[in-house]
Amino acid sequence: MAKDTPSMAKNKIKRSLGAICDPHPSKAEEKELWEYFDSQCAYCGVSIERDSRTGHLDHLVPISEGGTNSIFNHVLSCAKCNGDEKREEEWESFLKSKSVSLDVYEQRKNRISQWLQRAPKGVNEPDIVAVRASIINKALADFDGAVARMRELRDRCT
Template sequence: MAKDTPSIAKNKIKRSLSAILDPHPSTKEVTMLWAYFENSCVYCDLKMERKSRIGHLDHVVAQADGGNNSISNYVLSCAKCNGDEKREMDWLLFLNQKSDNADILATRKLKIENWLKKNTNVNFEATDIEEAEKIIAVALAQFDESVKAMRSLRVKIT
């Protein structure tokens, strides 16, 4: 079992605070996604069971590139496509590489584009993002100070 280190905890703090502003999809929304994509990988059409660990929710636009956690910014992908092959690649470029048949490519592309049009999530202003980043930076700095204090206490008692 993995142990939480201060660096893992910092990452969890950052993700947890970010999720307050941009929450992850609800169970109901995830169910809608699975139904829309007919339990199949959008890239290779592999049929998947939801209870298996093969199905992944793949950000279409990565958060690092300004994407959000709206359910319509995710597609259903198999573990191989999302984890092993696509990685950080643009979804359309990857879809083009996966599709040998022009008709299949067009059908899959249209399905993704229609899903993306459903995006009703709030678009954050640059100032909102800056303010959130400042709040997170303060929390992480306070955490770093707490880690230092705990390490000093440990040295004192050992």
């Protein structure tokens, strides 16, 4: 097993702090999502067998772009759409490319939009996301300072 490095510890700090107010979906929330989307891919509509492990919880707005881990920032996606096709594409343009007609696109978009609207107030609000990021960034800066001081101490001892 690899030893923890400062960069690994920093990543753990970031994930741990983030999970305090932005936890990953619970099993009950995942079940709610599967039921809401009728065990079908939100993008292409293919049926997904829950036990097959081919269903994915896809972030609509990626964490790297300010999205959250809230269940309401996820949709049910088949492995092909989430893993092979969508990649970094914005969900609405990807949905449009997967829809066989404008009517199908509008139906699927409305369903996803209604899901997004079920999020509790504040979960995906930019102000909340920004404050959370600010707290985490300060903690990481403090950690970087502590690492630098420990390295200075180490150098004095050797």
